[in-house]
Amino acid sequence: MSPPDSSRETAARGTASESPPTESAIRTTNLNLTYGDGTEAVRDVSLDVPEGEFFGFLGPNGAGKTTTIKVLATLLKPTRGDVQVNGFDAASDPRKVRESIGYMAQETSVDEELTARENVRFACEAYGVPRAERGERIDELLDLADLADVADKKATEFSGGMKKRLDAATALVHRPPLVFLDEPTTGLDPKARNRLWDYFRRINEQGTTIFLTTQYLEEADELCDRISVILDGEIVATGSPEELKREVGGEILDIDVEGDVARNERAAEVARSGDLFESDAAVETTDEGITVTSKRARERGTDLLVALRDADLTVTGFNVRAPTLDDVFLAITDEQVADEDETGVAATAAGEGPERSADATDSSHEGGDG
Numbered sequence: 001m002s003p004p005d006s007s008r009e010t011a012a013r014g015t016a017s018e019s020p021p022t023e024s025a026i027r028t029t030n031l032n033l034t035y036g037d038g039t040e041a042v043r044d045v046s047l048d049v050p051e052g053e054f055f056g057f058l059g060p061n062g063a064g065k066t067t068t069i070k071v072l073a074t075l076l077k078p079t080r081g082d083v084q085v086n087g088f089d090a091a092s093d094p095r096k097v098r099e100s101i102g103y104m105a106q107e108t109s110v111d112e113e114l115t116a117r118e119n120v121r122f123a124c125e126a127y128g129v130p131r132a133e134r135g136e137r138i139d140e141l142l143d144l145a146d147l148a149d150v151a152d153k154k155a156t157e158f159s160g161g162m163k164k165r166l167d168a169a170t171a172l173v174h175r176p177p178l179v180f181l182d183e184p185t186t187g188l189d190p191k192a193r194n195r196l197w198d199y200f201r202r203i204n205e206q207g208t209t210i211f212l213t214t215q216y217l218e219e220a221d222e223l224c225d226r227i228s229v230i231l232d233g234e235i236v237a238t239g240s241p242e243e244l245k246r247e248v249g250g251e252i253l254d255i256d257v258e259g260d261v262a263r264n265e266r267a268a269e270v271a272r273s274g275d276l277f278e279s280d281a282a283v284e285t286t287d288e289g290i291t292v293t294s295k296r297a298r299e300r301g302t303d304l305l306v307a308l309r310d311a312d313l314t315v316t317g318f319n320v321r322a323p324t325l326d327d328v329f330l331a332i333t334d335e336q337v338a339d340e341d342e343t344g345v346a347a348t349a350a351g352e353g354p355e356r357s358a359d360a361t362d363s364s365h366e367g368g369d370g
């Protein structure tokens with residue numbers, strides 16, 4: 001857990017009790033952040049995350065996820081754009097924003113010399129949880145994080161996953177209605193990751209809005225109601241996992257072909273020729289053979305096998321499947337690369353060039369109102 005402020009004292013000045021009624025937990029309009037060295041980390045990001053949603057912010061390394069979280073948590077001031085969090089304006093009311101959120105940063109802030117219980121108690125003190133409520137709150141959170149049995153053990157004995165769960169528990173001591181989780185499962189093994197997922201689901205089921213950043217498509221698919229994909233500082237797609245998968249435009253045929261790269265390229269030519277698939281079907285070569293993404297993948301699969309055999313190609317594997325978020329990601333990335341090739345600049349998946357402001361200058365001010 002890290003209070004979203006370098007000063008624990010600032011975080012301790014209040015609790016989440018002042019939240020006004022609001023339907024959007026997060027709303028941003030054309031958010032831009034350019035770092036002092038000129039890096040445009042976030043460009044025109046508009047978000048609307050309703051209360052109670054499990055929202056995923058998905059993107060590769062360096063896409064702008066942490067920068068966005070830091071702006072939402074008032075640790076960075078945007079170069080341009082408006083930010084509302086839990087009904088509070090980040091520019092005019094940064095302290096209220098900070099008091100109404102929980103923030104689990106990428107680096108764990110668990111104190112390993114303290115026990116799990118002492119770590120949570122310390123967070124209660126930092127966030128100003130009334131003394132009379134602390135005992136019950138600590139037990140409740142340790143239970144929720146599945147750490148009740150090891151409550152009095154030093155965190156130095158904990159696995160990476162346990163430390164992450166403890167970190168996430170400390171981020172919730174002030175009962176924030178919204179919690180930011182910045183790549184919480186990076187580096188964890190599948191078992192530890194699954195336990196953390198269960199914990200996040202429980203928090204969300206209790207009504208907490210979750211803003212999760214991740215590089216893992218599987219994680220976003222598993223947990224999130226809705227996802228925005230961020231690439232190179234811009235949102236290039238938003239929707240439920242199912243909606244995003246539908247946008248891929250059909251089902252996927254994976255075909256393995258015997259032989260070298262030239263045989264795979266020959267197989268791709270066969271799939272593209274004739275009228276086997278509609279004109280917007282995507283045919284790509286892979287290490288093993290080819291993939292075809294098409295609305296007629298299932299219907300035309302056997303015809304393609306016959307055509308490949310007629311072309312003296314030997315098929316060693318064949319599978320038709322629904323698209324995964326990996327396919328969504330690849331489709332978006334391919335489109336982006338194609339647009340860049342065509343225009344010489346990065347463009348959104350919708351084909352619109354990014355708005356580049358001549359006056360986008362340094363405005364990375366750390367610390368909000370201190």
Ligand SMILES: Nc1ncnc2c1ncn2[C@@H]1O[C@H](COP(=O)(O)OP(=O)(O)OP(=O)(O)O)[C@@H](O)[C@H]1O
Pocket residue numbers: 035036037039040041059060061062063064065066067068215
């Ligand atoms: N303090 C900084 N000064 C200058 N550029 C920065 C700074 N912090 C991040 N960047 C750059 O801004 C861009 C976005 O970085 P950011 O950390 O937000 O991405 P991310 O999606 O969170 O990536 P990761 O998964 O690696 O954490 C990158 O090009 C990064 O190098």
